[in-house]
Amino acid sequence: MSDTYYLCRATVTGYVIMLKEGDYNYMRSHERSLYVPDPDNILVLLAQGTKNEIQAYYKLIKGDLTNVS
Numbered sequence: 001m002s003d004t005y006y007l008c009r010a011t012v013t014g015y016v017i018m019l020k021e022g023d024y025n026y027m028r029s030h031e032r033s034l035y036v037p038d039p040d041n042i043l044v045l046l047a048q049g050t051k052n053e054i055q056a057y058y059k060l061i062k063g064d065l066t067n068v069s
Contacts, residue, residue, distance in 0.1 A: 003020055003021060003050075003051065004020075004021040004048060004049070004050070005018055005019065005020060005021070005048070005049065005050065005051050005053075005054040006018070006019045006020075006021070006024040006045060006047070006048045006054070007045075007046045007047040007048070007054050007057060007058055008024070008027075008043040008044060008045055008046060009043070009044045009046055010042075010043060011039065011042045011043070011044060012039065012040045012042075016046065016058065016061070016062075018054050018055070018058065027043055028043075031043070046061075
């Protein structure tokens, strides 16, 4: 059984982070529970998939991929 992972960007800092499904759901529920949206706490979803897929996509957008065929 493979877990679902999410690749997200924090809007304020610009950091790209990989979250497990439970952590991602917690962050999303926290955003929804705020009375006024906090722009410092918004995540932008970039991709979702298995751990290997997300790591490959992260390397692709960071420019770290080599030997691509």
